[in-house]
Amino acid sequence: xxxxxxxxxxxxxxxxxxxxxxxxxxxxxxxxxxxxxxxxxxxxxxxxxxxxxxxxxxxxxxxxxxxxxxxxxxxxxxxxxxxxxxxxxxxxxxxxxxxxxxxxxxxxxxxxxxxxxxxxxxxxxxxxxxxxxx
Numbered sequence: 242x243x244x245x246x247x248x249x250x251x252x253x254x255x256x257x258x259x260x261x262x263x264x265x266x267x268x269x270x271x272x273x274x275x276x277x278x279x280x281x282x283x284x285x286x287x288x289x290x291x292x293x294x295x296x297x298x299x300x301x302x303x304x305x306x307x308x309x310x311x312x313x314x315x316x317x318x319x320x321x322x323x324x325x326x327x328x329x330x331x332x333x334x335x336x337x338x339x340x341x342x343x344x345x346x347x348x349x350x351x352x353x354x355x356x357x358x359x360x361x362x363x364x365x366x367x368x369x370x371x372x373x374x375x
Contacts, residue, residue, distance in 0.1 A: 245311055246304045253312070254319025257289075257296035257356070261320070262328065264288030282348050289352055293359040301367060309364030313357035320356070 268284035269277050296316055300307070325340060333343050343349065 245307050245315060246300075247315075249300050249303045250307075250312065250315035251319050253296035253300040254316040255296075255323065256299055257292040257316055258320040258323045260292035260295060261285055261289055264292070266332075282352075286352055286355060289356050290359045293356050294363050297360045297363050301364065305368075307364075309361035310357070312364060313360030316360060317353055317357050321353075 265281045265285045265288070268281045272280070274280035274283070293313070293316065297309075297312060300312055300316075321344075324343070329338070329340050329343050333339070
C-alpha cells in the first residue's frame with residue numbers, strides 16, 4: 242500500500258461535504274415530514290452514499306493504492322473538520338445548538354459509519370472490477 246495523498250483526501254472530503262451540505266440544506270425547502278430537522282437528517286443519510294462515492298472517485302482517479310478504510314476515515318475526518326468550522330457555527334449555533342450537541346448526536350455517528358462504509362465498499366468494488374478485467 243502506498244502512502245496517502247493528503248491533498249487528494251482533503252479535496253475528496255470537501256467534495257463529499259459540499260454534496261452532503263447541499264442535500265441537507267435543500268431538504269428544508271421541500272417539506273415532506275412534519276419535523277424538518279429529522280427530514281434533513283434522513284435526506285443526508287441517503288445523500289451521503291453518492292456523496293462519498295463521488296469523493297472517492299475523485300481520489301481513485303489520482304491514486305489507486307490507498308486502502309478503502311484509510312481513504313474513508315481520511316475523507317470523514319475532513320468533513321468532520323468542515324462541520325466544526327462551517328456547519329456548526331453557521332447553521333447549528335444560530336438554531337440554538339452547539340458543537341457538543343452536534344458531535345454527540347448518535348445520528349451524526351450513524352451517518353459517519355455509513356459514509357466510511359460507502360467508501361470502503363466502493364473502493365473494494367472498483368478494485369474487484371479492475372482485477373476481473375485483467
